[in-house]
Amino acid sequence: MGVTGSPTNINQGTRTKGGIGESTLRPDGILKVTGEFAYSSDMWHEDMLWGHTLRSTVAHAEIASIDISEALATSGVYAVLTYDDLPTAMKNYGLEIQDTPVLAHGRVRHHGEPVALVAADHPETARRAAAKIRIDYRELPVVTDEASATAPGAPLIHEGRDDHHIGHVPHPNIVHRQPIVRGDAEAAKARADVVVTGDYYFGMQDQAFLGPESGLAVPAEDGGVDLYVATQWLHSDLRQIAPVLGLPEDKVRMTLSGVGGAFGGREDLSMQIHACLLALRTGKPVKIVYNRFESFFGHVHRHPARLHYEHGATRDGKLTHMKCRIVLDGGAYASASPAVVGNASSLAVGPYVIEDVDIEALALYTNNPPCGAMRGFGAVQACFAYEAQMDKLAAELGMDPVRFRQLNAMEQGTLLPTGQQVDSPAPVAELLRRVKAMPMPPERQWESAGEHPDVRALPGGLSNTTHGEGVVRGVGYAVGLKNVGFSEGFDDYSTARVRMEVIGGEPVATVHTAMAEVGQGGVTVHAQIARTELGVAQVTIHPADTKVGSAGSTSASRQTYVTGGAVKNSCEAVREQVLEMGRRKFGTYHPAWATAELLLEGGKVVTDGGEVLADVADVLEDEAVDIELEWRHRPTEAFDLRTGQGNGHVQYSFAAHRAVVEVDTELGLVKVIELACAQDVGKALNPLSVVGQIQGGTIQGMGIAVMEEIMVDPVTAKVRNPSFTDYLLPTILDTPTIPVDVLELADDHAPYGLRGIGEAPTLSSTPAVLAAIRNATGLELNRTPVRPEHLTGL
């Protein structure tokens, strides 16, 4: 078992300065604070053109005609492209199902779908030219929910589907469906003393990364293209881009440019193919930068969900059974919907022991905006519902909600509904204990400052809407279960190239991977791993590009595990080769070369007893050791499509939250006072970054609880609030203090025992805030986000 404690005392010493376990600082930090870090929207090239995308103004329509002549005749315009200009027969792309048109052909399926492209010498020229393109839309009826999508005669979003899920879905407007049946829920219900049901709605959340979709495509002399872009997975982009351009993959050279956040929203392509098409057509570099309005249309969102849950429990507080149905709205194109369904179903029961379950999750095709990956990926929607159910059951039984959860908490060895055994620590009850034990914020904090209430501490803040009358406090708890890494048999590997050489008399390591650094701190951790494994002070992180093998996606909390594992693996191979060179050169001088366990520390070859045998610089001289290896975690397997059984996940992560809120019951205003979190991270490779990730994830979960929602008109399927004016994000005034308690229980299957951390805190903070608001108001509150009208009964 690992070390426990607060983040201030998990910083255990390692032998190499700047190695794992230390809060080393970001290597890109100085560039980022001086404004010199080159984000994808900062790219510039001599003679560069600006690309612009014309998007559909309606959600569902046949395109009768497109007239580009006036746009093309505009001074300063170099190219106008439509579907007809695509160079090959491959005109669609997609992460899993190739159902997304590069440019709409014949039909648009959602509001904001790309229809045409313009390249011009000024971004405003491109925008104005695009506005001159005339499109004759013949509007079609929209499907927007399960009833309209599966009604007799409903328009099919994708006619003639030929993907591999079509054989398993009851209707072609269902992307994918995954039932999970284990035991006999109906029979187990007979043992229940109380049964509670609930219907929940989870709103559509946006990743709202701050750096807009952007990049620069530069045509090359060999007929290929160099693309500098912000993405989460260079090789996945490449696999989708090259066939559409009709180019072999080696002629599409991709380099990661600075990424301003991602949170799942950059897993799908946005402007990549568009910029390349314009660059290849015009023969000039083309830059595309979305504005915020376009960004809301340019990436997929978190699936909104309707969830129906039924749980039973005995009088003494043991769960008897669970039945649930989760309907996710995938919107017009599949994106990651099949995998989101897999997660929502397999994690639908949460971190609890329930042997008899009957689960169904499915994702719809509709004319709503496409939905795909976002931090928490299918698990957040389920967590919101099952945690509400836990509180309902505890209330029915007259039990403390934390005690009730602890009574049913899973632990190492528990079987999931998929039949998979959890074979690493699962400290669910302990995390709840810890978060409950943290000191509470003082009551009525707004009074403590002095005689007059400090309105800044009250709901409504400086709006001065209350001086404390009608303000009530509530406390809520929640805990969640998230898988780490790609599941269901996906070949989830990563690649790292590590080079060691002597520069200026000092050994230096270079780490080259295709990992997308999106802000999570992977580059920091890679340097720490190389210092630990190779005992060098100086580590250079090579820019991420497609000249090295795939690193997989920066998502699913997997990068430190998988690419970190690849870096560790390659470093170990480099170390072995350096030691072998040392044995050949100096082996005869000291018997320890043959007999002792040897390490690299402080630029020297040392025995495990600390005896120095040689300088690494003398071993290497002017030779370099350069090794590129792939690394895989344990394989997983697909879920059975009828029963949902299968060892589908590789690792789990757990976080628990306690939310304290104050609600102005007269105006329906909520102030979250504190969001305390306890999370098990296996091993904190960089405690500072770990806490930063937990706090960031916590606030994204809080955002969906109280303010964030993309509003889609139920009649027209048009997006109503695509701007930061109307889509509300938590500001520093909206956020509470976030004390964090980090637990380190090693997962023996993972590198250094680490556990993916990025997503788990996003799961439990939402239901914790909802529970606290329910606790404060006594209202049922079955949807996110909670708005004032839900609290005041308007």
Added chain:
Amino acid sequence: MRVNFTVNGRRHEADDVWEGESLLYVLRERMGLPGSKNACEQGECGSCTVRLDGVPVCSCLVAAGQVEGRDVVTVEGLADFAAHRSDAHPGTGCAPGACGTALDSARRWKAAPAGEETRDTGELSPIQQAFIDAGAVQCGFCTPGLLVAADELLERTPQPSDADIREALSGNLCRCTGYEKILDAVRLAAARAEETV
């Protein structure tokens, strides 16, 4: 049109500026100063915050023509600005709205050369160093705007309360950090300043 103004202590002249261009566009695309960020271009996120005659503004909402003859400080000039703050303001602190640097003193500065690999971190302003040390930088897209806003706060209120910090930075969105480490960074910079007094 032509626009003449001072950026980070250096006089600039931008030609062929279209009347609808924002200060942000001119800085990023014409001056080669992309440090001010383009996250919403609607005045909602604060990523493009610069100081215009000393006052923090969203540069996306300032028409380029409005800066004629005026003085702009961006994140690229923040370290130099902080280093010469005492030249501009002998004494300590200044009243809200009264801060800012006269053109005369602005003209005495030199913008720091860009792109050295071996920068001594002593050349960063205290708030820049504090953002790094406190772990307040993740993706970093919000960072330039937050730095400009936080630096102005500390100039105005050297020992701010948490409520002061939250109020001053409420126009700057951050999607990565949850803001806690940004609060830490401002507290750290304030504490270090108090130590050195």
